[in-house]
Amino acid sequence: MSDLRIPRDRDDDYGPAAIKARQDLVRERTGSDLEHVGSYSLDPSTLPGNVENFLGAAQVPIGLAGPLLVDGEHAQGEFLVPLATTEGTLVASYSRGMKLCNAAGGITTTVLDDRMQRAPVFSFDNARDARAFGTWLDEHFEEIAAAAQATTSSGRLLEIQQFSVSKLLYTRFNYSTGDAAGQNMTGKATFAACAWIKQNYPGEVHFLLEGQFATDKKTSVVNMLHTRGKRVVAEITLPARLVEEHLRVSTDKMYAARMRGQLGAIMSVTNNNGNHSANGITALFIATGQDVANVAESSALYGFSELLPNGDFYASVTLPSLIVATYGGGTGLATQRECLELLGCYGAGGVRKLAEIVAATVLAGELSLGGAILAEEWVQSHDDLGRNRP
Structure with a gap:
C-alpha cells in the first residue's frame, strides 16, 4: 500500500505553510514547478467551503462579448458579457450575434418559473399504503413546509409533486431559493421535512432523501417539463x-435549416434542438462562479422560430432548467465576484437578472452559429481564429 499522503493542517489548512507543503509534494513527485498554478491573487482564507487541499488556481482566459442589449423584466439595457473559455472564435461569434440583435432593437427576456428540488422516494409494504401516504402528504402540507422552512431564511417550499409506481411514492419537493442556486439548501430543508414526516405519520414509512428524480446535474425530461432552477425565455424578431x-x-434559408435541425435533434434524442447552448452557458458559468457541473441541466434548450409573412424571422430560446446564483457557492470569490459586478448582478436581488442575461447570450450565439453554418463560414472562422498550436 502506498504511503503517499496529501499534507493537511487541521488548524490552518489554508495557510501558507499547508499550501507550500502540498506544492512541494507535487514538485517532488512530478517535477512540475507549478509556476502558474502556484501564482494567484485570491486570498486562500476565503476558500473554506469552496475547495479542499488547496494548491493553487487554474487561470482561464476571459473575453468580453457585447454589448448585449436586453429588454427584460430584470435585465434592462446594454451589458458587456464576460466569457471564460479556451475555444477560439467563441467570443467573436457571440459578439456577432449580439451585434445583429442590437440592430434589431435588442432581445426580450422573460422568467416564467423559478424552483429547485430535492426528490425523496418513500417505500411501503404495498401500493395501497403508498396511496394513503400520498393523501396524508397533501393534508399535512403546511406542517411539512414549516419543518422544511425552519432550516433556511430564504427558501420556501412551494409544493410537493407526487409520482406513484408500484409500492413506492416518488416526490419532488419544489422550493423557491432566493439568489442561491439552492441544491444544498433544499437538501437540508427536505431532510428536516422527512424527519418530521417520519415522526408524525401514523404508519410505518421509509425514505431515501434523493430518489434520483431531481436528476441533479443530469439532464432529464422531467426537469425540462417541470422546471429546475429558472425557466427563462429570450426572443427577438429580426428584419x-x-x-x-x-x-x-x-x-427563408434560416428557417429551412431550422426545420432540418429539428428532425436531426429528434433522431438523436438530444436534450435540445439548438446549436450550442452549452458553449455560452459554460463560459458564463466559469466567469461568474456558478457550479459548472450544472451545465448538464442548464444547457437544455427548446428552440422555436417562425418565418413571418413579410419575410422577417422570429427566434426564441427557452431554457427550462437554468441553475444560476448570485449569492453563495463560488459567486463571492475574487474573480467571480468581479465578473458578476461587471454585469451588475452580484448579491441579493440579482439572480433573475443574471438568468435573463444568460438566456439572451444563448440566443445571440444560436443565431450567429446558425448563420455561419448556412453561409459556409463556420469552418473558415475556426481556421482563422481557433488555431493555437505549437
Whole structure:
C-alpha cells in the first residue's frame, strides 16, 4: 500500500505553510514547478467551503462579448458579457450575434418559473399504503413546509409533486431559493421535512432523501417539463434585411435549416434542438462562479422560430432548467465576484437578472452559429481564429 499522503493542517489548512507543503509534494513527485498554478491573487482564507487541499488556481482566459442589449423584466439595457473559455472564435461569434440583435432593437427576456428540488422516494409494504401516504402528504402540507422552512431564511417550499409506481411514492419537493442556486439548501430543508414526516405519520414509512428524480446535474425530461432552477425565455424578431446584412443568409434559408435541425435533434434524442447552448452557458458559468457541473441541466434548450409573412424571422430560446446564483457557492470569490459586478448582478436581488442575461447570450450565439453554418463560414472562422498550436 502506498504511503503517499496529501499534507493537511487541521488548524490552518489554508495557510501558507499547508499550501507550500502540498506544492512541494507535487514538485517532488512530478517535477512540475507549478509556476502558474502556484501564482494567484485570491486570498486562500476565503476558500473554506469552496475547495479542499488547496494548491493553487487554474487561470482561464476571459473575453468580453457585447454589448448585449436586453429588454427584460430584470435585465434592462446594454451589458458587456464576460466569457471564460479556451475555444477560439467563441467570443467573436457571440459578439456577432449580439451585434445583429442590437440592430434589431435588442432581445426580450422573460422568467416564467423559478424552483429547485430535492426528490425523496418513500417505500411501503404495498401500493395501497403508498396511496394513503400520498393523501396524508397533501393534508399535512403546511406542517411539512414549516419543518422544511425552519432550516433556511430564504427558501420556501412551494409544493410537493407526487409520482406513484408500484409500492413506492416518488416526490419532488419544489422550493423557491432566493439568489442561491439552492441544491444544498433544499437538501437540508427536505431532510428536516422527512424527519418530521417520519415522526408524525401514523404508519410505518421509509425514505431515501434523493430518489434520483431531481436528476441533479443530469439532464432529464422531467426537469425540462417541470422546471429546475429558472425557466427563462429570450426572443427577438429580426428584419430580413438585417439578417442578410449581418449573417449573409436569407431568412427563408434560416428557417429551412431550422426545420432540418429539428428532425436531426429528434433522431438523436438530444436534450435540445439548438446549436450550442452549452458553449455560452459554460463560459458564463466559469466567469461568474456558478457550479459548472450544472451545465448538464442548464444547457437544455427548446428552440422555436417562425418565418413571418413579410419575410422577417422570429427566434426564441427557452431554457427550462437554468441553475444560476448570485449569492453563495463560488459567486463571492475574487474573480467571480468581479465578473458578476461587471454585469451588475452580484448579491441579493440579482439572480433573475443574471438568468435573463444568460438566456439572451444563448440566443445571440444560436443565431450567429446558425448563420455561419448556412453561409459556409463556420469552418473558415475556426481556421482563422481557433488555431493555437505549437
